[in-house]
Amino acid sequence: MNGNTVWNKIKNWSLLLPVVALILVMAVNIIYDAVNGNNPLSFFMITLQQTTGNGTILYGRIIDILNRGSEAAILAIGMTLVVSSSAGTDISVGSVMSLCASFCCMLLAGYGVSSTTTLARPLIVGILGGLLMGTVCGMFNGTLVAYFKIQPMVATLILYSAARAIGLLLCNDLIVYVRNPSFAFFGSFLGPLPTPLVIAAVCVLIVSLVLRKTALGMYIQSVGINSRASRIAGLNSKRIIFLTYMLCGLFAGIAGIVQSSRITSADSNNIGLYLEMDAILAVALGGNSLGGGKFNLAGSIIGAYTIQAITTTLYALGVSSAQAPVFKAVIVIIIVAIQSEPVRNFFKKQSQARVRGVA
Amino acid sequence: MEDRTVSQGDPSVNDRKEQASKPGIGDDGVVLTARGITMTFPGVKALQDVDFTLRKGEIHALMGENGAGKSTLIKCLTGINDFEAGEIHIDGISGPVKNHSTRDAQNVGISTVYQEVNLCPNLSVAENLFIGREPMTKLHTIDRKSYNKRSQAIMDELGISVDVTLNLENYSLAIQQMVAIARAVDMDCKVLILDEPTSSLDDEEVEKLFILMKRLRDKGVGIIFVTHFLEQVYAVCDRITVLRDGRFVGEYPIEELPRVKLVAAMMGKDLDDLAEIKKEGAQDAVNNPLEISARGLSHTGTVKPFDLDIHKGEVVGVAGLLGSGRSELARSIYGADKANTGTLMVNGKEAKINQPIDAMNLGMGMLPDDRKAEGIIGDLSVRENIILALQARKGMFKPISRAKQEELADKFIALLQIKTASKETLIKQLSGGNQQKVILARWLATDPDFLILDEPTRGIDIGTKSEIQKLIVKLAGEGKSILFISSEIAEMLRTCSRMAIMRDGQKVGELDRELTQENVMKAIAGGETS
Numbered sequence: 001m002n003g004n005t006v007w008n009k010i011k012n013w014s015l016l017l018p019v020v021a022l023i024l025v026m027a028v029n030i031i032y033d034a035v036n037g038n039n040p041l042s043f044f045m046i047t048l049q050q051t052t053g054n055g056t057i058l059y060g061r062i063i064d065i066l067n068r069g070s071e072a073a074i075l076a077i078g079m080t081l082v083v084s085s086s087a088g089t090d091i092s093v094g095s096v097m098s099l100c101a102s103f104c105c106m107l108l109a110g111y112g113v114s115s116t117t118t119l120a121r122p123l124i125v126g127i128l129g130g131l132l133m134g135t136v137c138g139m140f141n142g143t144l145v146a147y148f149k150i151q152p153m154v155a156t157l158i159l160y161s162a163a164r165a166i167g168l169l170l171c172n173d174l175i176v177y178v179r180n181p182s183f184a185f186f187g188s189f190l191g192p193l194p195t196p197l198v199i200a201a202v203c204v205l206i207v208s209l210v211l212r213k214t215a216l217g218m219y220i221q222s223v224g225i226n227s228r229a230s231r232i233a234g235l236n237s238k239r240i241i242f243l244t245y246m247l248c249g250l251f252a253g254i255a256g257i258v259q260s261s262r263i264t265s266a267d268s269n270n271i272g273l274y275l276e277m278d279a280i281l282a283v284a285l286g287g288n289s290l291g292g293g294k295f296n297l298a299g300s301i302i303g304a305y306t307i308q309a310i311t312t313t314l315y316a317l318g319v320s321s322a323q324a325p326v327f328k329a330v331i332v333i334i335i336v337a338i339q340s341e342p343v344r345n346f347f348k349k350q351s352q353a354r355v356r357g358v359a
Numbered sequence: 360m361e362d363r364t365v366s367q368g369d370p371s372v373n374d375r376k377e378q379a380s381k382p383g384i385g386d387d388g389v390v391l392t393a394r395g396i397t398m399t400f401p402g403v404k405a406l407q408d409v410d411f412t413l414r415k416g417e418i419h420a421l422m423g424e425n426g427a428g429k430s431t432l433i434k435c436l437t438g439i440n441d442f443e444a445g446e447i448h449i450d451g452i453s454g455p456v457k458n459h460s461t462r463d464a465q466n467v468g469i470s471t472v473y474q475e476v477n478l479c480p481n482l483s484v485a486e487n488l489f490i491g492r493e494p495m496t497k498l499h500t501i502d503r504k505s506y507n508k509r510s511q512a513i514m515d516e517l518g519i520s521v522d523v524t525l526n527l528e529n530y531s532l533a534i535q536q537m538v539a540i541a542r543a544v545d546m547d548c549k550v551l552i553l554d555e556p557t558s559s560l561d562d563e564e565v566e567k568l569f570i571l572m573k574r575l576r577d578k579g580v581g582i583i584f585v586t587h588f589l590e591q592v593y594a595v596c597d598r599i600t601v602l603r604d605g606r607f608v609g610e611y612p613i614e615e616l617p618r619v620k621l622v623a624a625m626m627g628k629d630l631d632d633l634a635e636i637k638k639e640g641a642q643d644a645v646n647n648p649l650e651i652s653a654r655g656l657s658h659t660g661t662v663k664p665f666d667l668d669i670h671k672g673e674v675v676g677v678a679g680l681l682g683s684g685r686s687e688l689a690r691s692i693y694g695a696d697k698a699n700t701g702t703l704m705v706n707g708k709e710a711k712i713n714q715p716i717d718a719m720n721l722g723m724g725m726l727p728d729d730r731k732a733e734g735i736i737g738d739l740s741v742r743e744n745i746i747l748a749l750q751a752r753k754g755m756f757k758p759i760s761r762a763k764q765e766e767l768a769d770k771f772i773a774l775l776q777i778k779t780a781s782k783e784t785l786i787k788q789l790s791g792g793n794q795q796k797v798i799l800a801r802w803l804a805t806d807p808d809f810l811i812l813d814e815p816t817r818g819i820d821i822g823t824k825s826e827i828q829k830l831i832v833k834l835a836g837e838g839k840s841i842l843f844i845s846s847e848i849a850e851m852l853r854t855c856s857r858m859a860i861m862r863d864g865q866k867v868g869e870l871d872r873e874l875t876q877e878n879v880m881k882a883i884a885g886g887e888t889s
């Protein structure tokens with residue numbers, strides 16, 4: 001009886017599917033290593049390594065995944081809120097990342113300068129500028145969606161196509177390099193830990209705290225489930241939707257700065273490329289309905305790292321970067337299908353039939 | 360579990376079930392039988408071993424308190440619910456029938472109007488009537504002209520004046536309900552199921568519906584009719600099946616089950632729901648200071664400018680025909696539809712209301728009539744639904760502690776006798792009447808000075824209905840003001856001391872003396888008013 005209730009608890013755990021998906025990806029790694037005569041657990045190995053630039057750092061495939069998946073994880077936070085409140089997705093986040101990176105680097109290098117090692121302005125000005133740019137983009141999207149009632153996909157299509165170009169304009173059509181250690185910090189290491197991971201963790205922490213300590217979480221879900229009823233009950237539905245888009249823009253700004261810091265430059269054409277897809281997939285993989293309403297932030301974060309784990313695994317398996325997207329697509333389809341209603345119902349019926357058979 | 364004993368007057372509730380000669384398919388005139396239907400939801404035994412028999416050409420009332428399992432049984436018949444045990448047989452089909460969708464049910468001749476209107480608000484009335492079975496032209500395209508014409512004819516025949524080419528969302532809940540009925544009735548069927556079709560209809564529409572039902576009965580259709588209005592049962596039904604707590608209580612010919620006995624069978628105890636409610640001090644309330652004073656308030660397209668005063672401690676009713684602007688009047692005060700003209704004084708001070716939260720901050724609350732579209736937050740729990748408005752008024756940064764939330768939820772679940780597996784159950788899993796109680800609880804939790812109640816007892820069973828009416832009078836006794844809208848005039852007569860009369864979007868007068876059914880009806884229909 002007791003074992004039964006534990007099993008039931010696991011079955012009803014909201015993170016079950018995203019966690020299972022992550023474990024599956026890990027299992028593939030273990031099997032692959034074992035078959036190739038490597039230590040089957042090498043995927044999980046974390047070692048300390050001396051580097052010339054960053055001192056002693058943690059090293060290993062897991063650390064690599066956590067490091068590289070950070071931008072998608074940061075984006076997934078904002079995307080989760082947007083999906084919940086408006087039943088739509090913000091497809092501009094990748095481009096907005098690029099715009100924010102360009103704006104930040106332009107501020108730090110000075111307009112028209114293509115490469116610099118000294119900062120033209122204090123670092124904080126560049127960072128705040130980038131974040132502000134992201135927030136403004138989010139407010140633009142939010143205004144269109146919440147107040148002009150434009151379909152989210154269409155509303156965010158505007159910045160999806162325009163933001164990169166604006167970024168190039170700000171950089172005078174150049175790739176601006178900011179080869180300064182203080183700027184590079186956001187993409188390298190904080191002590192032994194990758195800074196992007198630390199930044200992602202801080203973002204998640206702050207957002208979870210806000211969701212827990214205020215009624216924001218309930219407001220967003222309530223509006224997402226039934227915005228008319230929420231309005232009658234005294235919520236300002238439009239303002240809440242606006243707020244989620246604004247936050248999504250802010251997180252795109254953070255992710256943009258992290259990525260440009262990694263490569264110490266603002267490469268308008270490549271920063272954040274296709275990352276909006278990863279962010280949306282992360283939300284879906286996390287077990288969140290793209291139809292809005294109830295959301296699960298932890299699920300989205302796990303989803304984001306799962307996607308990165310898939311990518312890293314594919315490279316480890318020797319799949320070329322040109323073909324990786326195909327495999328990724330197949331894997332994602334399988335994982336999303338497992339979570340879909342018909343498949344879930346199918347399994348539910350199977351287990352019910354079993355229970356009845358026993359009884 | 361304790362076995363609730365049935366009162367003495369109750370006719371042979373238990374032995375009826377054991378009757379050996381239960382009619383089945385093949386017997387004279389039986390179109391549908393359900394035997395031993397059992398259905399459980401997580402934590403709830405919604406139906407246990409329930410039997411139901413429907414004969415050709417009868418109107419069969421399915422009765423029971425909120426959460427008794429009426430809608431669940433209906434959804435088992437139509438294939439929405441997947442029941443665990445039991446069999447359904449339908450005349451003309453050999454072997455047990457198992458429907459898997461409403462479509463399956465239609466194919467075997469069962470046509471249904473569900474409790475919650477589930478049409479598409481952003482399609483036109485005509486499209487809603489014909490969706491899934493559109494008439495085609497020779498070129499296999501949808502024949503718009505023909506179905507617009509046919510739709511108009513159907514609605515005209517029902518005596519409902521609508522423009523069928525307009526989107527459904529432009530019309531009130533009552534009209535939407537009529538469209539749902541028209542859609543079901545228009546299909547050739549052997550069995551017609553109506554789950555609380557009259558919950559937001561006026562007497563006049565109810566009358567039209569009854570004429571329609573009787574016509575179908577005479578054509579041989581078996582009709583299942585769910586309602587909480589007992590008068591309606593006695594007006595049209597031939598037979599009654601009673602459920603209680605998911606169990607079959609009995610099946611009775613209408614003559615054998617007078618009102619008192621029916622109530623006893625449903626509740627498992629006697630209830631005097633017609634006890635006079637004392638409106639203490641109601642007459643003096645007019646001497647109290649004004650809570651609400653509207654001058655020339657209007658909302659373009661729905662209500663013409665009106666004046667309305669409501670004193671502290673007063674219950675004011677709004678009476679009018681369907682579409683006369685009753686709800687719209689209330690909505691323009693509350694800011695649900697922002698008033699375009701006029702001034703509103705709240706508590707002696709001029710108020711600027713742009714949206715509901717502004718009204719709430721002035722101590723108002725509004726229970727809307729359309730609970731599915733404007734009331735429930737389906738995927739949130741009962742607890743969250745109860746505290747939502749209170750939380751919204753406190754503001755995002757002052758979250759109500761979990762302990763306080765649970766305390767409130769427990770309090771109202773007990774006070775309104777909300778039947779739910781737990782306070783963490785999602786509200787969408789509650790029965791219709793219990794959802795309504797949760798929304799009422801949401802507003803009571805905000806402790807408003809002025810409460811607008813638009814059809815507050817919609818879908819609520821008779822036992823709780825009189826409790827709610829008493830509660831309204833009690834609130835007024837505490838100095839709260841209430842604006843009460845109901846399509847059931849009798850209900851307003853029992854609670855209101857004054858009534859505003861609406862006609863064609865205009866407030867045409869008020870009645871404050873000699874409030875009787877007859878006078879109110881006369882005023883609504885166009886007699887002189889003071």
Ligand SMILES: Nc1ncnc2c1ncn2[C@@H]1O[C@H](COP(=O)(O)OP(=O)(O)OP(=O)(O)O)[C@@H](O)[C@H]1O
Pocket residue numbers: 400401403404405423424425426427428429430431432474778779780787788789790791792793818820
């Ligand atoms: N989808 C669901 N999930 C869980 N429980 C449910 C679900 N639907 C109904 N129930 C439960 O089944 C019981 C019977 O509900 P049902 O809707 O049949 O009542 P009803 O007789 O139609 O009541 P009402 O008069 O309020 O409409 C209730 O206790 C309800 O909470």
Ligand SMILES: [Mg+2]
Pocket residue numbers: 429430431474554790791792
């Ligand atoms: Mg029901």
